[in-house]
Amino acid sequence: MEHIILGLLLLSSRTIYQLRERIHKGLNLMYSSSMGSIQAAVKKLLKNGYISYEEAVENGKYKKIYSITDSGKQYFFQWINSPLEMQNAKNPELAKVYFMGFCDEKNREINIENYLTYLKEQYDALHAICEEADRIEASEEHRDIFFYQLAAARYGRDFMKFNIEWYESLLKEIRSTKL
Helix, strand or coil: CCHHHHHHHCCCEEHHHHHHHHHHHHHHHCCCCCCHHHHHHHHHHHHCCEEEEEEEEEEEEEEEEECCHHHHHHHHHHHHHCCCCCCCCCCCHHHHHCCHHHHHHHHHHHHHHHHHHHHHHHHHHHHHHHHHHHHHCCCCHHHHHHHHHHHHHHHHHHHHHHHHHHHHHHHHHHHHHHH
């Protein structure tokens, strides 16, 4: 989460609520967009001197506007320039599939149908982001940044599509065994 926040602050200074909104709108596949996880990361970044903040009052509301520091930029660029590493792909919902034989037969289909609804909502949101991004002409200065951000969004969209197809296939298989 710390690297995500540093990258977003590299693009522009933001309040914690703006960070959460941006993470929620496309980065939540990579990291939780809960306010608690963001606040914990911000606290750690402040402690390490990687970010700082300015206090401001806007429309009568007190705000902290966070910015990346020089040491934060150095830390971020060290991370972003290091080799990609294979992470453990964890899907907690797959554990439910693994043990679904213990689930009430009626609830199996209902739970998968509900999960499919959720996956389709996520897919639709990512698909809309990708379509919108396809219409944006990035400046020369930001072309590379934009290209890779869009690539990550397409990955998320395609990952959702794979999951939808997989769970639809599982549901079809469950239903065909009942005949």
